[in-house]
Amino acid sequence: xxxxxxxxxxxxxxxxxxxxxxxxxxxxxxxxxxxxxxxxxxxxxxxxxxxxxxxxxxxxxxxxxxxxxxxxxxxxxxxxxxxxxxxxxxxxxxxxxxxxxxxxxxxxxxxxxxxxxxxxxxxxxxxxxxxxxxxxxxxxxxxxxxxxxxxxxxxxxxxxxxxxxxxxxxxxxxxxxxxxxxxxxxxxxxxxxxxxxxxxxxxxxxxxxxxxxxxxxxxxxxxxxxxxxxxxxxxx
Amino acid sequence: xxxxxxxxxxxxxxxxxxxxxxxxxxxxxxxxxxxxxxxxxxxxxxxxxxxxxxxxxxxxxxxxxxxxxxxxxxxxxxxxxxxxxxxxxxxxxxxxxxxxxxxxxxxxxxxxxxxxxxxxxxxxxxxxxxxxxxxxxxxxxxxxxxxxxxxxxxxxxxxxxxxxxxxxxxxxxxxxxxxxxxxxxxxxxxxxxxxxxxxxxxxxxxxxxxxxxxxxxxxxxxxxxxxxxxxxxxxxxxxxxxxxxxxxxxxxxxxxxxxxxxxxxxxxxxxxxxxxxxxxxxxxxxxxxxxxxxxxxxxxxxxxxxxxxxxxxxxxxxxxxxxxxxxxxxxxxxxxxxxxxxxxxxxxxxxxxxxxxxxxxxxxxxxxxxxxxx
Numbered sequence: 170x171x172x173x174x175x176x177x178x179x180x181x182x183x184x185x186x187x188x189x190x191x192x193x194x195x196x197x198x199x200x201x202x203x204x205x206x207x208x209x210x211x212x213x214x215x216x217x218x219x220x221x222x223x224x225x226x227x228x229x230x231x232x233x234x235x236x237x238x239x240x241x242x243x244x245x246x247x248x249x250x251x252x253x254x255x256x257x258x259x260x261x262x263x264x265x266x267x268x269x270x271x272x273x274x275x276x277x278x279x280x281x282x283x284x285x286x287x288x289x290x291x292x293x294x295x296x297x298x299x300x301x302x303x304x305x306x307x308x309x310x311x312x313x314x315x316x317x318x319x320x321x322x323x324x325x326x327x328x329x330x331x332x333x334x335x336x337x338x339x340x341x342x343x344x345x346x347x348x349x350x351x352x353x354x355x356x357x358x359x360x361x362x363x364x365x366x367x368x369x370x371x372x373x374x375x376x377x378x379x380x381x382x383x384x385x386x387x388x389x390x391x392x393x394x395x396x397x398x399x400x401x402x403x404x405x
Numbered sequence: 406x407x408x409x410x411x412x413x414x415x416x417x418x419x420x421x422x423x424x425x426x427x428x429x430x431x432x433x434x435x436x437x438x439x440x441x442x443x444x445x446x447x448x449x450x451x452x453x454x455x456x457x458x459x460x461x462x463x464x465x466x467x468x469x470x471x472x473x474x475x476x477x478x479x480x481x482x483x484x485x486x487x488x489x490x491x492x493x494x495x496x497x498x499x500x501x502x503x504x505x506x507x508x509x510x511x512x513x514x515x516x517x518x519x520x521x522x523x524x525x526x527x528x529x530x531x532x533x534x535x536x537x538x539x540x541x542x543x544x545x546x547x548x549x550x551x552x553x554x555x556x557x558x559x560x561x562x563x564x565x566x567x568x569x570x571x572x573x574x575x576x577x578x579x580x581x582x583x584x585x586x587x588x589x590x591x592x593x594x595x596x597x598x599x600x601x602x603x604x605x606x607x608x609x610x611x612x613x614x615x616x617x618x619x620x621x622x623x624x625x626x627x628x629x630x631x632x633x634x635x636x637x638x639x640x641x642x643x644x645x646x647x648x649x650x651x652x653x654x655x656x657x658x659x660x661x662x663x664x665x666x667x668x669x670x671x672x673x674x675x676x677x678x679x680x681x682x683x684x685x686x687x688x689x690x691x692x693x694x695x696x697x698x699x700x701x702x703x704x705x706x707x708x709x710x711x712x713x714x715x716x717x718x719x720x721x722x723x724x725x726x727x728x729x730x731x732x733x734x735x736x737x738x739x740x741x742x743x744x745x746x747x748x749x750x751x752x753x754x755x756x757x758x759x760x761x762x763x764x765x766x767x768x769x770x771x772x773x774x775x776x777x778x779x
Contacts (some may be wrong), residue, residue: 219434219468220565231432237559269436270449270675271632275491281562281611282498325597325644341631343643346599348488349457355748357487358494362643364631365611398559403543403566404522405492405634 176281187375203248218267222276222402224256225263230332235260236396237380247302248317248386249281255378256327262375263332264361270404271369276361277345278322281397283356284313287382289391294318294384296396303383312352317385322358323347329361332372341367344375361401422502432471433517434565435479435546438464438524450568451544453529454671457573460760461529463547465544465567469517476516476549479525481508482624484541490604490641492544492634494566504542504569507582514549518679537575539608539637539672563716570609570672577668578606583685586616586660594649596690600660601642604635609672612664613636613680616645621655635673652702653694669733726758732776737769748776 224235239253248256255278256262264276286293295318300307303319322395331337361375410558453461469475483505487493495505508769509741510527517523521778526543547564584601598616615630629645650656662683694702733744743759745752757763759773767773 219432219470220663221432221434222563222565224561224563237560237561263431269434272446272449273631275487275493276493277487279493279496281496283496284498284573343588343645345487345489345491346642346644355483355488357493357600359487359489359491359493362489362491362633364633366631394558396559397562399496399547399562399564401494401545401564401566403492403494403568405568 191269194400198402201307205206212360218265218269218381220267220270220274220402220404221265222400223263223265223372224260224400226259227261229263232260239380239382239396242384242388243389244390245384246386248302249384251382251384253380253382254276255322255330256376257379260378262360262378264362264363264375264402265332266368266370268370272362272365273367273405274363275359275405276400277357277359278400279357280350283352285396286314286316287394287396289320289389289394291389292316294388294394296320296382298350298383299349299351299354303349317383318349318388319349321347321381322360324358324360324375325377326380327374327375330372332374334368334371337368337371337373341365341372342373347379357401359362410735412433419648432563433467433469433475433477433546433548435465435467435544435567436673438466438526439709444673444683450672452570452672453575453641455529455531455574457531457535458533459531461531462526463529465520465527465546466524466650467506467515467517467546468522469519472519474518476514477547478514478549479510480513480545480547481510481527481569482543482545484543484636486636486639488638489643490539490635492568492636494545494564494568497545497547497615499577501542502754503665504510504529504540504571504736507535507540507571508542508544509568510544527568531571531573535573536607537573538577539569539609539634541568541609542571566595570669571620571689572608577608579608579610579664579666579670580605581610581612581662581664581681581683583641583660586658586685586688588647588658588688588690590690592662594693596649596692598629598645598647598648598658599642600685602635602662603640603658604637607637609634609636609662611672612641612662614641614643615661615663617661618647618656618658621657625676626650626656649695651695652698653692655689655691657687657689660685673772729777730758731777732772733775735767735769735771735773739769740767741765744773744775748769 220325224232237255241252286295295316298306298312298317298319305317306315315375329339341364343362347353348358407643436450437447444452444453483496483501483503485493486496507529508527511523515523543566544562545566550710582603582605584603586600589597600616606609611632612635613632615628617628619624620626635641663680666681667678669676741752745755
């Protein structure tokens, strides 16, 4: 009996040694083991997420100074339309919903102020004039300034795709319709809408949103035109 | 020895298992600090039903999950309709007159280290002259950025807004109306399904908007849509993209909206009663098949045509046999094989025409049909 006990204990030692060897090899090799032990302390911190919209590179790194490239304009005696793209391949519009807007969200774009203009040291021009097809300030519409010019945003021309999330889908995420800014009427343009049934935890990227800007006739040559726009994401 | 081995095992497991993992996700923004168990919607937005003159204590948990220190402006604004009837928040530059004006934040700016958060308390004070129905505003978190000197072009700022939905009790009306539905073909052969629905009531409605696209014979091809909030007085529309159907042909799409019309329902609250369904007319459209589908369809059509031709041929032969074959009396010593040789026809055809069963034995004096002699 004593001999049998010693033999069994010897086998137990072999088993324990083998287990230890497997654990060591697995740990060093990066494998994940869960071991029940009264002394081990498993800690995993998942920080509170935030619904966010950003402009990122293809490597999902935030672009510090994103641009909205427009085709170059030259002085013209007629009203002209210049086009551009918002959300280039290396400046993607990137949306993340880390389970904080389960009932849907909206990404929209607006000027920092409805009374904003393409500001210059010289003569400004507008982004939300509705009169004369956006070319001339007609003084009739609710536009507060005296400048012509109108910007149109067409998200439906863009390409929507899933971001980093491997299991996510673009189902229930829709692109907004093409719309021009009109002061007092269309101050905010919808870029993307996530329905309640869209992925609760997900990320999406949008590229190629078409932008066009009516530039009034005889707009003076200048290289310092600028305007402040705001890209918002709202849990709804 | 055994104790040593067990000790080593415990030590190793402790070393490898006590690592601390931090999962970070998202940039900066916020979320409601006090979600209520009776309304899951309050995990994402602020929802309250408040009487005139009521004051509600609330809080927003500002979060910085980016890798950098962030200074955020926290402010309240009114809601504003975005194109398509989507919910959006007014700009900071716009003076609030509705819910944005009812909110008083304890602080307007927070600076957060990466991976940290801070609670910003605020109060909602409903004025005594507010109208019955739903009023919307936003708590907005926007990164504080100094404008770069001499920079031309579009300067972009980013912000996250959380809807604040305040309902003033009274006669609440929940009513939707279908406004239209169009199907537009795009250059790449795909289609844009564009339904529109208007909220005629005085509260927002979470509507289940679906566009169902069916094949010619009624089988469902695909369903687009989901649940969207439709704000009071707004017309909501969506662009659902229908990829070019593989098989092509005639398709029809129709727009269906389902919503809770009962006044007991609210933001994130269901009445539990029967839902109202609105269904629009179907829009028919033609889609040319894809190349692969076209090739398959041509092959199938050719096979059907060939099959039809064979069927027509067999029917023609049957008719000819019926009209021309004559009655013949079997003589002694004749069998089906000898008859087939004599009349220069397959024995199988004789058997089939006369419905003979194996072993196809023929008795003298029996009458069968045979081809006419030349």
